[in-house]
Amino acid sequence: MKRAHDWAAILLLPVLILLALPTMSLSTWVTLTVAGGAMGMMLFLMALGLTLIFGLMDVLNFAHGAFITLGAYVAASVLGALTGWTAADSWALNMLALAAAVAAAAMCAGGAGLLFERVLIRRVYGSHLQQILITVGGLIVTEQLVVVAWGAQQLEIPRPMAMRGSFLVGGAAIEKYRVVAMALGLVIWLVMYLLLNRTRVGLLVRAGVENREMVEALGFRIRRLFVGVFVAGAALAGIGGAMWAAYQQVVTSSIGGDMTILVFIVVIIGGLGSVTGCLIGAILVGLVTNYIGFLAPSLSLGSTIAAMVLILLWRPRGLFPLARS
Amino acid sequence: MSEPPLLQLEGVHTHIGRYHILHGVDLAVPRGELTMLLGRNGAGKTTSLRSIMGLWRASAGRIIFDGRDITAMPTPDIARLGIAYVSESMGIFTQLTVHENMKLATASGRFDQTRLDNVFALFPILRQKWHDAAGGLSGGQKQMLSISRAIIEERRLLVIDEPSKGLAPGVIEQLIGGLRALKATHTTILLVEQNFHMASALGDSVAVMDDGRIAHSGRMADLVADEALQSRLLGLSLASHQ
Numbered sequence: 001m002k003r004a005h006d007w008a009a010i011l012l013l014p015v016l017i018l019l020a021l022p023t024m025s026l027s028t029w030v031t032l033t034v035a036g037g038a039m040g041m042m043l044f045l046m047a048l049g050l051t052l053i054f055g056l057m058d059v060l061n062f063a064h065g066a067f068i069t070l071g072a073y074v075a076a077s078v079l080g081a082l083t084g085w086t087a088a089d090s091w092a093l094n095m096l097a098l099a100a101a102v103a104a105a106a107m108c109a110g111g112a113g114l115l116f117e118r119v120l121i122r123r124v125y126g127s128h129l130q131q132i133l134i135t136v137g138g139l140i141v142t143e144q145l146v147v148v149a150w151g152a153q154q155l156e157i158p159r160p161m162a163m164r165g166s167f168l169v170g171g172a173a174i175e176k177y178r179v180v181a182m183a184l185g186l187v188i189w190l191v192m193y194l195l196l197n198r199t200r201v202g203l204l205v206r207a208g209v210e211n212r213e214m215v216e217a218l219g220f221r222i223r224r225l226f227v228g229v230f231v232a233g234a235a236l237a238g239i240g241g242a243m244w245a246a247y248q249q250v251v252t253s254s255i256g257g258d259m260t261i262l263v264f265i266v267v268i269i270g271g272l273g274s275v276t277g278c279l280i281g282a283i284l285v286g287l288v289t290n291y292i293g294f295l296a297p298s299l300s301l302g303s304t305i306a307a308m309v310l311i312l313l314w315r316p317r318g319l320f321p322l323a324r325s
Numbered sequence: 326m327s328e329p330p331l332l333q334l335e336g337v338h339t340h341i342g343r344y345h346i347l348h349g350v351d352l353a354v355p356r357g358e359l360t361m362l363l364g365r366n367g368a369g370k371t372t373s374l375r376s377i378m379g380l381w382r383a384s385a386g387r388i389i390f391d392g393r394d395i396t397a398m399p400t401p402d403i404a405r406l407g408i409a410y411v412s413e414s415m416g417i418f419t420q421l422t423v424h425e426n427m428k429l430a431t432a433s434g435r436f437d438q439t440r441l442d443n444v445f446a447l448f449p450i451l452r453q454k455w456h457d458a459a460g461g462l463s464g465g466q467k468q469m470l471s472i473s474r475a476i477i478e479e480r481r482l483l484v485i486d487e488p489s490k491g492l493a494p495g496v497i498e499q500l501i502g503g504l505r506a507l508k509a510t511h512t513t514i515l516l517v518e519q520n521f522h523m524a525s526a527l528g529d530s531v532a533v534m535d536d537g538r539i540a541h542s543g544r545m546a547d548l549v550a551d552e553a554l555q556s557r558l559l560g561l562s563l564a565s566h567q
Contacts (some may be wrong), residue, residue: 212382
């Protein structure tokens with residue numbers, strides 16, 4: 001298909017990666033680039049739902065972090081219950097344990113998403129102020145319910161045995177789990193890409209993001225699509241939460257709230273509602289965090305916000321803004 | 326006894342927020358004819374079309390389509406009755422290709438080749454631009470795409486809002502040709518238009534709106550022949566449409 005490609009925005013990542021190379025040794029550069037890519041992929045999973053929910057439904061969902069928290073805790077419980085598999089010296093059993101944790105996280109977060117849409121969100125369509133108030137409230141309530149269910153102490157997560165430690169590639173240490181996280185992120189991105197670009201449902205989602213009213217005037221019930229996208233977005237956040245928790249190896253009830261800021265930064269950098277923008281924004285944030293964390297640790301905390309400010313000065317509506325009607 | 330109109334508005338009132346826009350619109354759209362809805366800016370033409378499509382809800386009165394009350398029906402259900410809407414802003418999905426825009430207008434996602442060939446015969450440029458992003462089309466090409474989307478499947482009623490708006494005279498002539506070909510198929514069309522040249526070239530029947538009401542309805546030929554009536558209803562002088 002002939003489409004206009006925004007090369008300046010697409011080339012941003014390769015340029016950033018190449019610019020980082022002269023500032024460090026090759027092995028450090030490889031390690032940090034893979035680490036940044038893996039972190040970016042996990043952020044992408046967490047942020048994709050948020051950007052789709054905003055793009056299609058015009059809903060500012062500050063409760064998105066609740067699905068991340070839920071996914072993280074469910075994954076922690078499943079991995080905790082499957083210690084026989086996670087501790088086994090078998091890639092297959094280890095992968096099965098992780099797959100079970102991720103699937104359970106997706107299902108629980110998706111279910112919670114359905115409940116949220118039915119009980120809270122559908123009452124506040126069209127009002128951003130009410131959406132912010134009710135979804136922030138939803139996040140607080142969910143975090144407290146998680147404390148009631150799992151306790152206030154942080155929970156330790158046993159990472160599957162085969163995913164502990166690092167590979168050494170030409171002197172560069174590459175954490176095994178990061179490779180798994182990156183691979184899973186790529187698979188989910190590919191599935192989402194095919195779903196959005198090769199199916200009729202995807203076509204409707206892309207059209208609905210741009211002009212909901214016209215999609216209805218063509219005879220499609222966009223409300224049903226809203227619910228489906230909300231549930232899928234929540235499930236993806238759950239998967240992202242599960243992967244992030246297993247990466248951190250500890251989980252607290254504030255994990256979702258903490259990640260919400262980063263996730264919003266990703267979505268704003270990418271352009272609200274844009275899937276491609278979300279992917280590039282997430283990897284950009286992952287890379288910037290890792291590079292700056294190494295080069296200037298004292299600036300690390302503000303580096304992502306600085307990146308967002310710079311991007312917005314260049315592109316006030318983000319890297320891939322949507323033309324909305 | 327003559328056949329009842331395909332679409333009928335009976336005393337339709339529409340409010341947008343606290344503004345009362347339509348004040349009891351009575352309109353009949355005969356089957357197989359092209360009905361022009363004329364009027365000055367702000368007369369309520371677009372609001373009438375959007376009320377028919379359920380995009381703005383009528384607060385009183387009834388909208389009857391083929392004997393069925395559609396006043397409170399959701400927009401997708403109204404569209405599924407076979408009513409296609411071409412909005413004033415064209416409603417093109419600019420991020421999608423021309424092909425994808427057209428595909429969305431089909432119920433099954435597949436094209437009837439004969440209808441597709443007819444569309445290409447009406448607007449050949451769309452065949453050339455088939456795989457291009459619709460956002461890159463010119464204003465006239467977007468309008469052609471918007472109308473093509475409305476006719477790619479068998480429809481019972483086409484509701485078209487100001488297709489000539491902002492288009493160059495040459496493109497308007499092309500559009501008139503396309504709409505004339507459509508009219509020849511006896512498709513029922515309700516067309517809002519400001520361009521009196523286009524209206525007089527196409528309309529069978531006409532309704533003129535003023536201040537949220539129908540101020541006049543009748544045959545288009547009668548309005549074309551009566552300059553005093555044109556002047557009174559539309560503020561037109563003979564020189565303005567010669």
